[in-house]
Amino acid sequence: MTNTLFINGKECEYTNEPNLLEVIRNNGFSVPTFCYRPDLTQYGACRMCVVEIEGRGIQSSCTMPPEPGLKIHTNTEKTRRIRKIVLELLLANHDRECTTCDKSGKCELQKYAQEYGINDIRFAKKKPQDYLPIDNSNPSIVRDPNKCILCGACVRACAEFQGHSVLGFANRGSKTVVQPMAGRALGSVDCVFCGQCQAVCPTGALTIKTDIDRVWDLINDKNKKTAVQMAPSVRVALGEEFGLKPGENVIGKFNAALRQLGFDLVFDTNFSADLTIMEEATEFIERLTKGENLPLFTSCCPAWVRYLETQHPDLLNHLSSCKSPQGMLSPVIKAVVPKYFEDYTEENLYVVSIMPCTAKKAEAVRGQLYSNGRAQTDVVLTTQEIARMLKSAGINLATITPEANDSPFGQYTGAATIFGASGGVAEAAVRTAYEFVTHESLENIDFKPLRGVDKAHRAKEAEIDIKGTKVKVRVVSTLKEAEKSIRELKEGKADFQLLEVMACPGGCVNGGGQPRSCDNSQIKEERAQGLYKEDSELPFRKSHTNPDIIKLYEEFLEKPNSHKAHELLHTTYSDMFKNSYRDLV
C-alpha cells in the first residue's frame, strides 16, 4: 500500500519502510546517522538523525514509524544545532588524530564534522593521560577505545548476527565504555574474527588489522617470488572503491592491476573453489553411502570453524575435512608452480591472498595449515586493504585494461564463483554430487531456493532427488542461525544431510573485509547478483567439468580424496573448548 507524507514541503510516497529515515532516504533526501544500521535493530542513541515534524517537534527519524500526512523538515535551524552539539560533544571526548587513523576518509564522525563545519570545540579536550590502551591482541581487528562514540552498532552486530555478544556496554554515565567482558583483550575472548563489529563501526574504534606493509616487503624483495589469489566475492565488490557499481565484476581489471602492483603470478581462488567441490562432494557421497557423520558441515568459513572448535567441539566430526579454498590453493601453488616455472622453488615462493574476510587472517596462521614450519598462505589482505594498496600505487582499477590470469590454474566454473554468496557452496556441491552419483547430466542446475542474501534468506532449504535418494540441504548465514540448526541436531530433530554455514549475513559478499556498505542493505544483494550473473555466463558451470581441474588431478592429485589430495587439501580441527567461556558451564 502506498501512502504519502511531506518532506521539506515535497509530497513523498512510502510503502513499507520501517521508519522515517528510510522514507527520507528513499525519496532522495538525506540525514546523518551514527547508530542506525538498516540490518540491525534500531537503537536511537546518537540523535544525529533528528528531524522536525510539524506539530510533533523534534524526533529521531530512525526510530519513528512513518504516518500518512506527516510534515517533516530535515534541515531546520534546530536540527542543525542539535547535530552540531552532538558532534561537538563527541569530538571533545575523542582522540582526534585523524591523519594517522585507519578510518580516515571513511569515518562518519570525520565526515559529518567536516560537513557541519565543526572548527572549534567549546568543551575541554580529553587529556592524553586519560586515553585507554589500544587493543592489538586480536588477529583480525584492532580496538581503539579512545575513538568509540558509544553508538552500540558493534554490540548489536555481534549479538544479532553471531548471537555471541563478545562486546558489550559497561559502566554508566560518563564512564560508559564498549568492551569485551571486564575489559579483557579481544584476542582472549570467544571472538570468531568475523569482523562484522568492525564493518558497522562508524569511527576508527574498530578497524581491520592491516598487513599491507608485509605485502610491500614481499613484492620489493628481489629474492622472493610472489603469487596472489583472490576470493570469489572480491571481484564484485572491489570496484566500489573505484567508483564502479556494486556487483560489477572487475576480475580482468583486477588481474591487470595486481600485475602492475608487482605480483609475479596472478591466480584465482575460484580455481580452488572448484577443487573444494571435487573433494567435498566426494566426501559427502561417501558419508551418505556409509550413513556416517551426517549432516556434513561445510568448512569454508573460518569464523564458523572457530565457533565449532570453541563452542561445540563435540560436533567437529560433522565438519568437512576439506580446507577452505584459500587453504587449498596456497599449498597447491607452492607444490605445482615450481614444476612449470623456472626460478620458482617452494622456498622462494610466497602466496598472498585477497579475501573479503577478516577471519581468513586468523585461518592462515592455524597450525594445521603449516607445512615445513611455514604458513602456506603467507599474508592475507582484505578487499579494503588491496584497494588502499592500489590507490597508493596510483593504479586506477576503473580505467585499466583487463587481462587474464596465469596458467596452470587459469580456468574456473560458475559453481566456483557463487561460493561468495550464502547458498553458493551448497549449490555447487549438489551440481557435482548429483553427477558423481548418477553419471547423468543434471539439466536444471539453478537451485533458486538456495539463493538470496537479504535478511529474509538467512536460513534456506532445498530437497534434491538423487535418483530416488532424497537429500535435504540447509543453508544458513550468521552464527545465530547456525546455532539454531545445531540445537535441532543436538535434539535429534535435524532432517538435513548437508549444512552450509557462512558467518557473515548473506555470506562472503558481505564479509567483514569488504568495502563499507553498512548503511545500505541492497549492496550485498547487488554483489550476489553479480556472482550469479557470471555463473550463468561461464562456459563451464559444474566444478568437475573445469578442464584445468581435470588436468590437475590427472597430472598430480590422482583422484578426489586420494592420498596426495588428502595431504594437500584436507585438514584437521582441534577441540578448543578449554578456556572458552563455555568451559566454565
Add this chain to the structure above:
Amino acid sequence: MSTQTSGGINFKKVNDIIDSCGAKKSNLIAILQKVQDEFKYLPQDAITYIGTKIDGLSPATVYGVATFYAQFSLEPKGKYEIKCCDGTACHVRGSMPVYTYLMQRFNLKEGKYTSDDGMFSVETVSCLGACGLAPVVVINGKVYPQMTSDAIKIIIDTIVAQENEG
C-alpha cells in the same frame, strides 16, 4: 581494567542460584543479587558463568548490567569495611578530605576500592541519619563521629597496630 579472573569460586552455588531463580534472561537482576549475597560481591567467574549459561546473555552483557547498577560490587570487600558518609550534612562539614585521605592511604582510585592486602575497603554512602554527628564514618558497623583527616588517621593507625600485634 582488570584482566584477572577471581578463580576458585564455587560454581555449584552459582548454578543452584540460577536454577532456583529460573535460567531466564529476565531473572538476571535477581540472580545477580543472590550471587552477591552469597559471595559478598560478584566474582568475574560468576559473571562469566551466568552469561554463558543463560540463553540470550553473554559474559560481556552481564558484566554491563553488573557495572551499571550501583548496588553491585565487583570487588571483594575488605576485612574492614569503611563507609564514608557523603550526605549533604557530612559533605558540607568536610567529608571529602576524610574520603580523600582514605583513598590515598590505601592506594585506591576510581574503580578500585579495596586495598591490595584485602584489609580495607572504602566506599561513600549517602546520609546515615546521624547528621548531628557529621561528618560520619562507619567501620564494620561502628560509628565514628565528627571525623577529620587527622582523626581518621589515628583510627586507622590503631586498627593497623592491632592487626600487626596479632
